[in-house]
Amino acid sequence: MRLPVWRWEPERQQAQALQLLISRELDGSQVKYSLCYTPPGRPASAGAQALYQQMQRYWIERVFQEAKQQLGLHQNQTRHWPAWQHHVALTMLALHFMLAAQLEGHETIPYLSFTSLKLMLAQKLQNLLHEDEALLAAVRKRAAYAAPKPTVKPPT
Structure with missing residues (x-):
């Protein structure tokens, strides 16, 4: 109505x-x-079309709910707009990855949930870093990134 x-x-x-x-x-x-x-100046949507558009909101709200519950969309501690925008962009990128993985594995693993996907990714990452060489390479890479850059002292 x-x-x-x-x-x-x-x-x-x-x-x-x-x-x-x-x-x-x-x-x-x-x-x-x-x-x-x-x-103004545009005809109103037909009743069925307006109802269809209203019902499509469910799917959009469902995606945001999943992003909040499973991927931490609401868990940002930013102080500036660019940081918030980066957080949202990365969360939406992760959401896209998860949805693509669900679609790709639909035939082999039906009803694959986000929780199962996160568990699989964590297990895969743990297995990669479980090997000594992979773990040392990850530590070296992080240490090289975090190490202070040498400064050149002027001659005295």
Whole structure:
């Protein structure tokens, strides 16, 4: 069901026309409400199309929920916008990797969860670093990166 509604905008001193979209689950257990905005001069979406667009929000919200629960999207401790943007970008990159791995392994490992994928990756990384040479190479690489750079002293 769609109903016309108006929202008062105090800064412009006028009302904005919107549509209230009301939908109900087939079993009647849940009712959802959405405000639909149509730009001036453009025809409003058909009822079925507006309902379809509202229902697509579920999948977007589900992806963000997975990113928060499984990959730590909400666990950022940044102080500046670039750092926050890097955190979000890396989390979304990890999310893309996990989803691609799920799709790739769908036939061989059905119902592969993010938790299982994280466990597999951790086990694989542990096995790689379990060998002495691989572990020493990782430590050397980290030490070389963290070591202070030599400075050239001027002659006295």
